[in-house]
Amino acid sequence: MPLQFFTDPTYRENFFLYFPQVIPSLVIDFIALFVLIAIFFSGMIAPIAGxxxxxxxRLSAKMQSRIGCNRLGPEGILQILADGIKLITKEDFMPKGADPFLFKIAPFFVMVGAFVSFAVIPFSSLFVLADLHVGVVFLLALSSVVVIGIMLAGWSSNxxxxxxxxxxxxxxxVSYEIPLGLALLIPVLITGSMNLQEIGAFQKGGVNHWLIFFAGPFTIVAFFVYFISAIAEVNRTPFDLPEAESELVSGFHTEYSGIRWGLFFIGEYTNMFLISCIAVTIFxxxxxxxxxxxxxxxITVYxxxxxxxxxxTFIPGMCKKMISGDSFLDVMMKNEPKALSRTSKMLCALISLFISVFLHRYHDESALIQTLVFISKSYFLVLxxxxxxxSLPRYRIDQLMDLCWKNLIPLSFLCVCGTMIWMVIT
Amino acid sequence: MTQDHVWNSILTTFEKTTLSFEQDMAVITIQPDTWLQVSRYLKENQAYQMDYLKYITAVDWRTEIELLVHLFSYRTGYECVVRMVLSHEKPEVMTCSSVWKAANWHEREMYDLFGISFVDHPNLTRLLLPQDWEGHPLRKDYQEATEVYGVSTTRNYLTKLPSIEN
Amino acid sequence: MYFETQYINDHQMELNMGPQHPSTHGVLRFIAITDGELIQRVTPDVGYLHRSIEKIGEKVTYHGFMPYTDRVDYVSAMTANHAYARAVEKLIQLEVPKRAHYLRMLADELCRMASHLIALGTYPMDVGAVTPFVHALREREKINDLLEELCGARLTYNYMRIGGVSFDIPAGFDQKVLKFLQEFDVFLQEFDALLSHNTIFVHRVANLCPISKEEAIDFGLVGPNLRASGFYYDIRKEKPYACYEELNFNVPIGRGFKGVIGDAYDRYEVRIQELKESASMVRQIMQAMPEGDCHGKAPKNIRPPKGFVYESVESSRGELGFFIASDGQPNAYRIKVRSGSFAAISMIEHIAKNIYLADLVALIASLDLVAPEIDR
Structure with missing residues (x-):
């Protein structure tokens, strides 16, 4: 009803006549929409970021031959909760001379750019928050919103x-948006539509239908061009010069502390997940x-x-401690980790293999399985x-720009032309 | 090098220079006002070619300050210490940073810690101590300031602890 | 310019890489005049770590000054101990037994490895890769454990005494050293594979601020930095001390491995090769260790004759030398420390022209500056 109200011509001509009658249902619809969005973001995206x-x-620790955080909660999974509580309860101060309004709204731009883009990503055939005709352009536009946030953050910090x-x-x-856009142009060329659901639907039918293998070497290279440009978009190493810790003491978010910094942080991890989701959907x-x-x-199920x-395996120890009267904090924190034996690991692997094959059979009927598949594929790219x-050092700013303008942009142009020629020939 | 003949050339070229040996290290004592010429001579003369200035240091014998410059040559292998005796009230000597660039910071350190001023030095400011420090610490007659920016430099222990009355 | 950054003009800004900064090695301060990215001039400001060690040397006895020498260069402290011990021994003409010489060489080479591990760990960390730092520190922990077995301390060893060393090798030390060396070979291969040919690292670091031989000699640069500029001079080979003439080792020099001779990549590669050489030297020392006393007879109250002496050793940063002037009293009259980082940092103003801010960080890391040596 509300959408009709805004699009149907009869209603539009007599706007002020009908508007008062529609308000209640409008309000309820908007509230429902907000609740849905809130549940989606806080229930699915934010936990993945956390x-x-x-x-x-843990992964970085494994690569550096150390253990990583394993103290809070079993194997350290409550670390995120503890970090969140710490960030929220920190003192909220602003540097002297900082512009207060800009300082406060800057993190939100970065977060919004990351989170809102999830509205167009198809997690399953039933579940897209906003099935836009212009999904691809929407994504590109929102990455520009992030730029505003970063510039405000840097400027207002004094x-x-x-x-x-x-x-x-x-x-x-801004520079890396060009190869990103060109690489995203290729699936649009191939499928003829900017709607992400349709681009995904084009790839139905197995691995040989995946867009990455569509136009031979050109789409493969396009995937890598997209991947590299997207990593540069989210300021991750090897392109994390803006937040280069050893040079600029955190760059544009130096002066941010507490939950403001937490928002930047969550924005970065959400962005990482976002670009992986886009890569999976499109390529x-x-x-x-x-x-x-x-x-x-x-792998995910395992x-x-x-x-x-x-x-x-932690639970018997925790129950024993609770019974013997330790405080809640002690129960949560002082754990003796027990390694699982090799047989149980092999058993786990076998069971998860059977489960994954089983799920594969019922893939097309269940939106839940589709979502699981989607998230596990994108999480692999996140890893x-x-x-x-x-493992990689970081690029200097002029080398970064050289890489973009002298290497990636010609390469992406080449991919676009190559794809076009391929499409014409075959 | 304990051979005397190696240093004959410099002893004859500049007047009032003497040679002595400290445990097989040649020490050439020169007049401070000939230092610039001596340094150029030592660097450019084919017999010596002292291209490596190891350090410049000073020793404060209470009536005079003695400046020691340790030179070494990678090509000829000769090593010597050039010694100049400067007056205690106004120690001043020509800089040799135009000859060896290494001398720049060594001379700044000497100015900082001993108060030896080097004429024509490009940037004679304090190096190790803050810019507004007073005094030259490595001199033997250095007295520490009693207060720095309002904070006393001696420790004032409480002679009697405050009593706690329950 | 020294307490507040000042306005220069509309194109240039004065940026202060202050004493507290994640990447300055020790407490150093650099005042850079940049136009946003390119640095036109950079001035180092040292003195934040000045502890007046030279003045303290005039108050304590010759034996008592040994712990202070550790603090001159706490990253490779044994070499400073060694230099001071040699200076005093030369002053009082004391003979040191051969076993003590070998133990001193062992301590020196282990410390050289430890110091190069830190240099090679912090260098990629400043350029961006964090993982090699943790791996290098893991190996340094093993060296620290070995040295702790030897002398009881992990950082400020105070191992050497006037006339020898303080403790002899404990039982089982040989096997531990050999085991460490085997693991170290594996680590070095991994490190090389991870970093030495990594395109990003090479792009960042090759052709960065090449130092020519003549410049280096003029500025008094020593150690791996000088050797990376292509100039072959190592005190252990030219003026061998402490039985180095009995060991068989090469001295690596820079050859322009990935760029110009004397650039930052050469300084990196020279240190990696020095690590390999030090590992083989430690093996040779453990095999050829002679029997004997580890401590010569030094007088309890040292009253050297009047005069001065200068003795230096090849530390991990170059020539670390002690100048001691005495006037017959039990305390030294003047002690001066000559360190390699002092010359290196005085070069920065001269060679850092028209480089990026990120390059300045890489340059400082490639020169392997440690602030305590500069400030004493």
Missing amino acids: LSVYIER NKWSILGSLRSAAQI LGGYHKSIANIPFVW FSFFLLLHVL IIMWLRW
Whole structure:
């Protein structure tokens, strides 16, 4: 009813006559929409971002031959909660001379740019928050919103280092939007539509229908061009010069502390997940059924099982402590980790293999399985981005710009032309 | 090098220079006002080619300050210490930073810690101590300031602790 | 310019990489005049770590000054101990037994490895890769454990005494050293594979601020920095001390491995090769360790004759030398420390022209500056 009210001509001509009657249903509809969006974001996206924080810490520790956070809660999964509480309860101050209004709204731009883009991503055939005709353009537009946030953050901090960081970042993001856009243009060319659901639907039918293999080498290179430009868009190493810790003491978010910094942080991890979701939707087959999905689902199910089992091994110890009267904090924090034996790990792996094959059979009927497949595929790309961060040094600003303007842009033009020629020939 | 003949050239070129040996290290004592010429001579003369200035240091014998410059040559292998005796009230000597660039910071350090001023030095400011420090610490007659920016430099212990009355 | 950054003009700004900064090695301060990214001039401001060690040397006895020498360069403290011990021994003409020489060499080489590990760990960290730092520190922990077995301390060893060393090798030390060296070879291969040919690292670091031989000698640069500029001079080979002439090792020099001779990549590669050489030297020392006393007879009250002496060793940062002037009293009359980082930091103003801010950080890391050596 409300949407009709705004689009139907009869209603539009007599706007002021009908408007008072429609208000209640409008209000209820908007409230329902907000609730839905809130549940979606806080229930699905934000936990994934939070989990990314924990997984990054454990993964980086594994790569650096140390253990990582494993103290709070079983194997340290409550670390995110503790971090969140700490950030929220920190003192909220602003540097002297900072512009208060700009200082306060800057993190929100970055967060909004990251979170709102999830509205157009198809998690399953039933579930897209906003099935826009112009999904791809919407995504590109929102990455520009992030630039505003970063520049406001740098400028309003009244700090030379922050300004340097924010200007570098703005230059970087704006430059890398070009190869990003061109690489995103290729699926639009191939499928003839900017609607992400349709681009995903084009890839139905198995691995050989995936867009990355559509135009031979051109789309493969386009995928990598997209991936690299997207990593540069979210300021991750090797392109994290704006927040280069060893040079600029955190660059544009130097002066932010507490939950304001937390918003930047969450924005970065959400952005990471976002670009992986886009890559999966556009190049790697989305949520559609294909044999190549089985490894991803298998890994996800295996790790969830493993974590569940591991958490279950803590429970007898925790119950014993609770019974013997330790405080809640002691129960949560002082845990003796027990390693799972090799047989239980193998058993876990086998069970998850069977489960993933089983799920594969019922893929097309269940939106839940489609969502699971989608999220596990994109999370795999997130892990790759994390891996890159901890093994590569960072680029200098002029080398970064050289890479974009002299290497990626010609390469992406080449891919577009190559795809066009391929489409004409075959 | 304990051979005397190596240093004959410089002893004859500049007047009032003497040679002595400290445990097989040649020490050439020169007049301070000939220092610039001596340094150029030592660097450019084919016999010596002292291209490596190891350090410049000073020792404060209470009536005079003695400036020591340790030179080494990578090409000829000769090593010597050039010694100048400067007056205690107004120690001043020509800079040799035009000859060896290494001398720049060493001379700043000497100015900072001993008060030796080097004429024509490009940037004779304090190096190790803050810019507004008074005094030259490595002199033997250095007295510490009693207060720095309002904070006393001696420790004032309480002689009697405050009593606690319950 | 020294307490508040000032307005220069509309194109340039004065940026202060202050004493507290995640990347300055120790407490150093650099005042850079930039136009946003390119640095036109950078001035180092040192003195934040000045502890007047030289003045303290005039108050304590010769034996008592040994712990202070640790603090001159706490990253590779044994070399400073060694230099001071040699200076005093030369002053009082004391003979040191051969086993003590070998133990001193062992301590020196282990400390050289530890110091190069820190240099090679913080260098990629400043350029962006964080993982090699943790790996390098893991190896340094093993060296610290070995040295703790030897002398009881992990950072400020105070191991050497006038006339020898303080403790002999404990039982089982040989096997531990050999085991460490085996693991170290594996680590070095990993490190090389991770970083030395990494395109991003090479792009960042090659052709960065090349230092020519003549410049380096003129500024008094020593150690791996000088050798990376292509000039072959190592005190251990040219004026061997402490039985170095009995060891078989090469001295790596820079050859322009990935760029110009004397650039930052050469300084990195020279240190990696020095690590390999030090590892082989430690093996040779453990195999050839002679029997004997680890401590010579030094007088309890040292009253050296009047005069001065200068002795230096090849520390991980170059020539670390002690100048001691005595006037017959039990305390030294004047002690001066000559360190390699002092010359290196005095070069920065001269060579850092028209580089990026990120390059300045990489340059400081490639020169391997440690602030305590500069400020003493």
